[in-house]
Amino acid sequence: MADPQPVKISSLLSQLPSVDELLQTQIATNIIAHSGRRKAVMIARETCEILREEILRNTAANGRESLIGKAESMMKAAGVRERRIGVRRVINATGVFIHTNLGRAPLSDGAKRAIIDQASGYCTLEYNIETSRRGKRGVGAELLICEITGAENAVIVNNCAAAAFLILAVFAAGKEVVISRGELIEIGGDFRVPDVLAQSGAILKEVGTTNRTKLSDYEKAIGENTGMILRVHPSNYKIIGFTESPEPGELVELAHRNNLILYEDAGSGALVDLSEYGLSDEPVIGESIAAGVDIVSFSGDKLLGSAQSGIIVGRHDLIEKIRKHPLYRALRVDKLAYAALEATLGCFARETHFKEIPVLQMLSMTADEIAERTGKFAETLTARSNGSLRVETLVGASVVGGGSAPGVQPETCNLALTHSDMSVVELEKALRDSDPPVIARIMQDRVLIDLRTVSIIEERELLEILSRL
Ligand SMILES: *Cc1c(COP(=O)(O)O)cnc(C)c1O
Secondary structure, three states, rough: OOOOOHHHHHHHHHHHOHHHHHHHHHHHHHHHHHOHHHHHHHHHHHHHHHHHHHHHHOOOOOOOOHHHHOOOOOOHHHHHEEEHOOOOOEEOOOOOEEEEEHOOOOOHHHHHHHHHHHOOOOOOOEEEOOOOOEOOOOOHHHHHHHHHHOEEEEEEEEHHHHHHHHHHHHHHOOOOOOEEHHHHHHHOOEEEHHHHHHHHHEEEEEOOOEEEHHHHHHHHHHOOOOEEEEEEEOOOOOOOOOOEEEOOHHHHHHHOOOOOOOEEEOOOOOOOOOHOOOOOOOOEHHHHHOOOOOEEEEEOOOOOOOOOOOEEOOOOOOOOHHHHHHHHHEEOOOHHHHHHHHHHHHHHHHHHHHHHHHHHHHHOOOHHHHHHHHHHOOOOEEEOOOOEEOOOOOEEEEEEOOOOOOOOOOOOEEEEEEOOOOHHHHHHHHHHOOOOOEOOOOEEEEEEEEHHHHHHHHHHHHHHHHHOO
């Protein structure tokens, strides 16, 4: 008996659209406009190949029209995937306000304007208008940092990891660095204190125990080859209960009595006291400087709320030594970061930081404010939507994130969504597929939207997106 399949397969194969035909479609034209001809050809080829295999496996659509239709929808999906690669704006509805995966700190309006208006073209990066000579790179941001923290001098590098590495390499290569066992931490993203020490050429000298380290433990460890005492703020975890560590002032006294540098990696970079908002464990940079710590480093894009950077402050001569080290050249920041930092630090200088800097706005938003905003939003959304979306409000907790303030979870009020035609997993995916993508959490069988991390301008977009679901 004759097998009809080979005939059917070869007739289907003959109906398969060619790469050239696919490149004539409107969808291909769109892909070419956005991603270039090479990418469009690649996508068309892959599409043909997949369809060919489906025909050979006998799972293909029937008929030329449906083959072309299938090819077009496959190419369209590939085009969408292509446009999502790289850095794209999203709406962060997770309630995690220093969200490392979503770009850490959102910039203030002033910082955005400074990047575009002051730094994106030619600018005074290393030029002094008064003298028409070469100017000092980073001087604006560094002066502001000194003014705000009371430090003698400052220098800015690519991030806090780079700052720690550079400081250790400059002052402790080949020497012992005394550090408490309770501070040998991992920040995430591969920043592990013992590894950074090893890479910089410093020798780890751990003292005390995980939960208790006394001043005498440090004292006993100091010897011939000691170069530095290091204190690291255990940013993303917390030891509670039977704990002990010396006060900064005691370590300062010990270090200076032994002619050693005391370096504090403060991590999150709180420039003002945030204990009112539950962040009483965050070291305030100015307080460390006032206590006499020689060098302090911290991130520019955590609680400071600016561009990615690592800020180093401290004693004048030590900072100049860092600036003159050949590694500084490899780790310094670009004009865009300086512009964002200057604008953000300006808010601290004018004491408008809680009004102007998004992470501090979010931190200082009260539970009542959030509840009121969310309640209004829920009402408007319910009135606008076609009835498929079920909208509730649910008390919950926002998260500081970014390796800062573990255990600090400001009370919030979430929108809690379910949909009559979609599971919560599908609903969450539909939000991610929207333009701009909305990143939300699933909890208690609902999709949760925390408006704490959504700006007022984004709120309008979010309303549009949600009322179309
Ligand atoms: C976050 C953090 C770092 C790393 O900072 P980056 O700016 O992400 O490089 C280093 N040390 C401490 C204590 C931190 O909290």
